[in-house]
Amino acid sequence: MRAAWYDRQGPAREVLQVGELPDRWPGEGEVRVRVAVSGIHVGDLGKRQGWWGSTMSFPRVVPHGDGAGVIDAVGFGVDPSRIGERVWVYLAQSYRPFGTAAEHTVVPARHAVPLPADVPYEQAAGLGIPGITAHRAILADGPVTGQRVLVTGALGAVGRAALAVARRGGAIVVATVRTPDQVEHALAAGAHHAVDTADGDVAARILEYTGGEPVDRVAELAFDANLATNLEILRVGGVIATYATGAAEPRIPYWPLGFKNITVRFLSNDDFPESANEAAATELTAALVAGDLRYPISARLPLAEIAQAHELVEHGQTRGRVVLDV
Numbered sequence: 001m002r003a004a005w006y007d008r009q010g011p012a013r014e015v016l017q018v019g020e021l022p023d024r025w026p027g028e029g030e031v032r033v034r035v036a037v038s039g040i041h042v043g044d045l046g047k048r049q050g051w052w053g054s055t056m057s058f059p060r061v062v063p064h065g066d067g068a069g070v071i072d073a074v075g076f077g078v079d080p081s082r083i084g085e086r087v088w089v090y091l092a093q094s095y096r097p098f099g100t101a102a103e104h105t106v107v108p109a110r111h112a113v114p115l116p117a118d119v120p121y122e123q124a125a126g127l128g129i130p131g132i133t134a135h136r137a138i139l140a141d142g143p144v145t146g147q148r149v150l151v152t153g154a155l156g157a158v159g160r161a162a163l164a165v166a167r168r169g170g171a172i173v174v175a176t177v178r179t180p181d182q183v184e185h186a187l188a189a190g191a192h193h194a195v196d197t198a199d200g201d202v203a204a205r206i207l208e209y210t211g212g213e214p215v216d217r218v219a220e221l222a223f224d225a226n227l228a229t230n231l232e233i234l235r236v237g238g239v240i241a242t243y244a245t246g247a248a249e250p251r252i253p254y255w256p257l258g259f260k261n262i263t264v265r266f267l268s269n270d271d272f273p274e275s276a277n278e279a280a281a282t283e284l285t286a287a288l289v290a291g292d293l294r295y296p297i298s299a300r301l302p303l304a305e306i307a308q309a310h311e312l313v314e315h316g317q318t319r320g321r322v323v324l325d326v
Contacts, residue, residue, distance in 0.1 A: 147217060
């Protein structure tokens with residue numbers, strides 16, 4: 001099969017290779033997916049670059065955890081009727097060496113989610129890592145019906161999914177974006193209200209949209225930078241569910257957090273409970289079908305240009321998702 005891989009960590013153009021690898025076949029409880037589109041997420045870049053102290057657990061890695069395509073083979077214990085089924089896959093390269101940047105990927109059957117025919121592959125191909133992270137950020141601490149939820153970085157990959165999940169869950173959703181021109185895009189993506197951080201006084205403007213009522217839950221992109229704002233806007237017993245930070249070792253204002261009984265939930269997609277993954281997969285697919293979640297696709301490149309695709313994501317040179325047509 002044609003595939004991309006790396007045998008050592010480093011910059012994209014130095015370590016990524018494209019060529020032929022042996023075909024793979026599913027084992028017990030697994031399915032093989034003929035990949036149509038492979039998604040790229042910052043986590044894929046981190047594994048390849050060695051960010052966050054990550055190392056290679058396998059001598060060779062075919063990157064990318066997310067993708068979409070058609071099941072073309074099943075292992076023992078999997079219903080053969082699944083052959084020919086359109087699916088999106090997640091965690092393809094989580095604790096496994098062979099991800100979706102290849103003509104075929106093999107995943108546990110439950111990680112291949114049925115994809116209705118009217119949903120384009122490119123919409124689902126990058127859904128797993130950001131979408132499931134967003135679902136966990138919004139719902140890990142219970143339903144949000146009638147609650148006030150803040151989604152920071154709302155136009156990012158996780159942010160867009162968080163807007164959809166929170167709104168579909170019955171929350172009053174406030175988004176933060178970087179610039180005034182992004183406000184209308186956040187509203188179109190599902191936020192009831194949106195605040196740009198460029199104009200300052202962010203906490204006051206968020207509370208203005210909530211009628212002065214404190215926020216119940218925050219899906220947080222920048223834990224370190226936004227901690228002071230979150231302390232100001234959160235209710236007693238509120239939740240910060242965070243999946244990223246600028247500073248790796250930020251200072252924590254222990255007593256202010258303690259006095260408000262704030263829960264800080266740290267999220268890393270590789271190790272969510274399987275029940276949470278499956279609940280997220282069901283809800284995210286429904287959001288795609290309903291049109292409540294849509295990702296702008298800013299670049300589609302062939303597998304041979306994977307290094308360029310990684311660079312586009314790494315340097316933030318696009319305003320939408322970058323995918324590989326496999």
